[in-house]
Amino acid sequence: MVTGHLREKNGYFQMILTYKDMNGKRQTKSVSTGLPVKGNKKRAEAMLWKTRQEFNPDTAMSDKNALFADFLNKWLQAVINRVDADTYALYAYDAKTFIIPYFKDTAVTVAKIKPGDIEGYYQYERTENRALNTALLQYHEVIKEALAYAVELELIRDNPADKVNPISGEVRILFTDFLLEWLEMIKHNVEMTTYASYAMCIKSRVIPYFEEFKLTLKDVTPKHIQDYYQYELNEKGVSACTVIHRHANIRKALQYAFKVGLIAFNPADRIERPKTAKFVGSIYDANELEALFAVVKNKPIELAVILGAFYGLRRSEIVGLKWDAIDFKKRR
Incomplete structure (x- = not known):
């Protein structure tokens, strides 16, 4: 059973849904209505009732795994009620013509998008499409607003676009x-x-x-x-x-x-790399090997030491050894 209530956030109604997942654990999910608080309470309540009836708990957690390109389309549907017609037309044009096609070719999800992913896109626009600063600022506004919506939905905690300057190309990432x-x-x-x-x-x-x-x-x-x-x-x-x-x-x-x-x-x-000293190797004699075998006997490392001693294998080669590398019939 899905229950829910309305919450006011940033001047808009938000739906808070409560349900149990497949493991019986109680989960909550926030969904924006896109409706301003003033004069829209009845519409928001109707939307909440409809959402509760149609909500599928089995797919609720998949939003975080959605590709950023797909999330942009979802955001465009939500923002249409929040901005004026001219602003929406600009958002939709920039998103569908430039931003979504680029991110469609990546595997970046909305939950894992990083400042470097966003700056990588701006660098692409600078070099491949020779985008002007005014265009980059428009694209940045779209991406920043879309990710602010993701924060509102609690899909991400912080907005990674806040750390990017689209004009200077500076990424304030540690x-x-x-x-x-x-x-x-x-x-x-x-x-x-x-x-x-x-x-x-x-x-x-x-x-x-x-x-x-x-x-x-x-x-x-x-x-x-x-x-x-x-x-x-x-x-x-x-x-x-x-x-x-x-x-x-x-x-x-x-x-x-x-x-x-x-x-x-x-x-x-x-920078100057340090110079390495010439390696001079040394090997164990028979008595030293016997002493070594006695020390590691019945220890977890015993077999590794024996393989290293008899075959001269490196540590990585011993750890990576597979059964198909051993011929039991020819004993080699």
């Missing part, structure tokens, strides 16, 4: 937040082991260092990156090789920011 967004973006484009390596480096090493500085993506300079490498080398005592691996992660993320026009250049291209 460097650390951008790194997390970049990780999420590449998650399905690289091997899981590669993603795990990137995520471990960025989440456990890079972000904890940069968090206290509160640097925006645009504020990061070559010196900031160089200082981080010196901190790792001198304070944490990591090897030059490890710092070079972290440099590769940072540079790759910033190269994407440069590619989509979020920054003017890649600051990681302007």
